[in-house]
Amino acid sequence: MYPHILLAVDGSEHSIRATEEAIKIATLSSQSKIEVVFVADFSKAKDDVLHAEGAAGIEVARRKKLAPVEEKLEAADVSYYVTILRGEPGPTIVEHANQKQVDLTIIGSRGLNSLQEMMLGSVSHKIAKRVKCPVLIVK
Amino acid sequence: MKMSVREQWFSNVRGDILAGIVVALALIPEAIAFSIIAGVDPMVGLYASFCIAVIIAFVGGRPGMISAATGAMALLMVPLVKEHGLDYLLAATILTGIIQILFGVFKIAKVMKFIPRAVMIGFVNALAILIFMAQVPHFIGISTMTYVFVAITLAIVYLLPRFFKAIPAPLIAIIVLTIAAIYLNVDLRTVGDLGAIQRSLPSFFLPNVPFNFETLQIIFPYSLALAIVGLLESLLTATIVDDMTGTESEKDKEARGQGIANFITGFFGGMAGCAMIGQSVINVKSGGRGRLSTLIAGLFLMFLIIVLGNLVVQIPMPVLVGIMIMVSIGTFDWSSFTYLRKAPKADAFVMLATVIIVVATHDLSIGVIAGVILSALFFVAKVSKINVKQRLEAGKTVYTVKGPLFFASVDHFIASFDYEMNKQDILIDFGSTQIWDDSAVGAIDKVMLRLLANQNNVEMIGLNPESKKLIDRLAIHQDPTPKISTH
Numbered sequence: 001m002y003p004h005i006l007l008a009v010d011g012s013e014h015s016i017r018a019t020e021e022a023i024k025i026a027t028l029s030s031q032s033k034i035e036v037v038f039v040a041d042f043s044k045a046k047d048d049v050l051h052a053e054g055a056a057g058i059e060v061a062r063r064k065k066l067a068p069v070e071e072k073l074e075a076a077d078v079s080y081y082v083t084i085l086r087g088e089p090g091p092t093i094v095e096h097a098n099q100k101q102v103d104l105t106i107i108g109s110r111g112l113n114s115l116q117e118m119m120l121g122s123v124s125h126k127i128a129k130r131v132k133c134p135v136l137i138v139k
Numbered sequence: 140m141k142m143s144v145r146e147q148w149f150s151n152v153r154g155d156i157l158a159g160i161v162v163a164l165a166l167i168p169e170a171i172a173f174s175i176i177a178g179v180d181p182m183v184g185l186y187a188s189f190c191i192a193v194i195i196a197f198v199g200g201r202p203g204m205i206s207a208a209t210g211a212m213a214l215l216m217v218p219l220v221k222e223h224g225l226d227y228l229l230a231a232t233i234l235t236g237i238i239q240i241l242f243g244v245f246k247i248a249k250v251m252k253f254i255p256r257a258v259m260i261g262f263v264n265a266l267a268i269l270i271f272m273a274q275v276p277h278f279i280g281i282s283t284m285t286y287v288f289v290a291i292t293l294a295i296v297y298l299l300p301r302f303f304k305a306i307p308a309p310l311i312a313i314i315v316l317t318i319a320a321i322y323l324n325v326d327l328r329t330v331g332d333l334g335a336i337q338r339s340l341p342s343f344f345l346p347n348v349p350f351n352f353e354t355l356q357i358i359f360p361y362s363l364a365l366a367i368v369g370l371l372e373s374l375l376t377a378t379i380v381d382d383m384t385g386t387e388s389e390k391d392k393e394a395r396g397q398g399i400a401n402f403i404t405g406f407f408g409g410m411a412g413c414a415m416i417g418q419s420v421i422n423v424k425s426g427g428r429g430r431l432s433t434l435i436a437g438l439f440l441m442f443l444i445i446v447l448g449n450l451v452v453q454i455p456m457p458v459l460v461g462i463m464i465m466v467s468i469g470t471f472d473w474s475s476f477t478y479l480r481k482a483p484k485a486d487a488f489v490m491l492a493t494v495i496i497v498v499a500t501h502d503l504s505i506g507v508i509a510g511v512i513l514s515a516l517f518f519v520a521k522v523s524k525i526n527v528k529q530r531l532e533a534g535k536t537v538y539t540v541k542g543p544l545f546f547a548s549v550d551h552f553i554a555s556f557d558y559e560m561n562k563q564d565i566l567i568d569f570g571s572t573q574i575w576d577d578s579a580v581g582a583i584d585k586v587m588l589r590l591l592a593n594q595n596n597v598e599m600i601g602l603n604p605e606s607k608k609l610i611d612r613l614a615i616h617q618d619p620t621p622k623i624s625t626h
Contacts, residue, residue, distance in 0.1 A: 040382070040383075042383055042420065042423065042424050043420075043424075045379050045382050045383045045420065046263075046379055046416055046420065046472070047472065047473075047474050048382060049375070049378050049379045049382055050256065050259055050260050050263065050375075050472055051256065051260070051474060051478065052256075053256065054252070055378070055381065055382065055387075058382055086382075086383060086384070086385055088424070
């Protein structure tokens with residue numbers, strides 16, 4: 001049904017819920033492959049470097065964040081691969097999804113109220129608006 | 140991973156030019172504010188930012204990183220400027236360059252990798268606190284309008300980027316509020332009250348200081364502190380840019396480049412600087428990747444000063460204060476609070492101690508050095524845990540020693556044996572230990588001599604070759620007439 005599913009994750013609770021939904025959809029067809037996309041956020045680069053032991057340490061810390069997602073995908077026996085991108089999460093995911101012409105984008109929503117949305121900006125909202133493919137936002 | 144020189148310059152021309160312009164706009168308020176922190180004319184920071192950015196574009200080891208006048212360096216210069224004046228600062232800047240070049244040549248940059256995380260986190264937090272504290276005299280208790288302008292500046296720099304990102308928000312705050320202050324005739328202190336702006340390119344001159352040993356004595360401690368802090372922040376920034384761009388950089392070349400940049404800058408009337416975390420992040424975010432972005436940032440900054448010099452003196456101080464508060468909030472590592480709870484106690488302590496020492500001494504280099512020493516002590520304490528287990532096996536008393544044996548663990552080692560034993564067969568197993576130094580051999584001697592004195596039959600097994608060599612060379616317990624007091 002959806003050969004190339006992009007699952008955008010940040011290692012949070014919300015992205016784990018999104019993973020569960022992604023598994024449901026991916027298991028409908030044997031041709032579905034999930035691309036787990038994690039964006040190393042530019043505005044967190046300073047924190048990441050300060051709190052990690054060298055370049056290798058940063059990589060390890062990022063893979064650790066993805067561990068719960070990968071565990072779920074492995075347990076469900078879904079075929080998947082991980083892509084780590086760098087930049088501002090919203091635009092970076094949009095650009096990647098459009099460039100790779102994915103068939104479905106799945107992302108978790110943080111469930112912000114309108115004030116938080118104005119201050120923080122909703123990543124899932126931005127993606128839904130700009131990605132040229134069906135989008136599933138998981139609440 | 141390494142790019143050719145051509146690629147480092149021209150693989151991203153459009154992105155680099157645009158990002159360079161954005162950075163130049165964002166640099167102006169900071170260069171002025173850091174000059175004011177150091178206690179010198181705004182031109183000193185502006186000339187420094189121009190010279191350093193332009194030179195580092197050619198000689199730096201991390202393409203796309205922005206170096207200029209910085210808060211960390213400015214804070215270190217305060218006492219030197221206050222007591223001896225600008226010329227000594229310029230001389231110190233030149234000497235800082237020489238020290239950094241030497242650090243680069245002798246590959247000290249590699250050693251800086253060993254500075255513990257806790258110390259680095261303490262460093263950025265202390266820097267943030269000092270930048271904030273330096274603003275306090277410029278806005279507390281001056282006038283109500285001062286508070287109002289600081290508040291409006293903060294509102295602009297934090298809220299505006301949500302809707303509009305093309306021009307850096309601090310620059311918009313400066314333009315809008317400077318115009319507002321002039322037209323509404325608000326009585327505020329301005330940059331012009333604190334120093335003059337010359338609309339000319341920097342020129343070469345020798346700092347007016349006596350060329351003798353006394354001068355060296357005055358400037359050397361400052362230069363050394365500046366060299367260390369400058370490299371520390373530059374290498375941290377380089378790692379951040381490496382991570383953001385997913386590329387690698389040459390750390391020793393960067394150290395040499397920082398040195399060359401400071402050395403030349405001192406002759407052109409600029410103060411010592413280093414890489415800037417905030418500006419480098421802005422550069423990469425705006426699409427800057429190559430050396431061209433750094434060069435454009437420096438050139439465009441100078442162009443703006445020559446064109447807009449007259450307006451710069453009219454910038455109200457509260458606006459600069461607001462921008463510096465933003466810089467200090469951005470510099471502070473807000474995940475430190477989680478770190479304090481989750482990190483090992485010793486690390487949390489080192490981080491706090493680094494911050495407290497810096498804030499108390501107003502000297503970032505002292506804090507860093509103290510932090511490194513503290514970490515080393517904690518490390519020694521941690522690895523000095525040695526474990527000696529005693530058991531009976533086939534009529535023999537067997538001691539198994541686990542953990543490294545060196546000066547810090549010898550006391551516990553010596554205390555672990557039963558010296559009441561008499562005419563026994565004793566076996567000491569060194570299979571899981573390493574004998575590191577003279578004190579360790581001395582401790583073994585002490586134990587052996589005491590056990591042998593009670594006519595025990597003692598045998599040592601499991602020594603690895605290096606340990607055995609050390610013992611054969613230094614130990615005295617095989618000597619038939621030794622004295623315990625030797626050790």
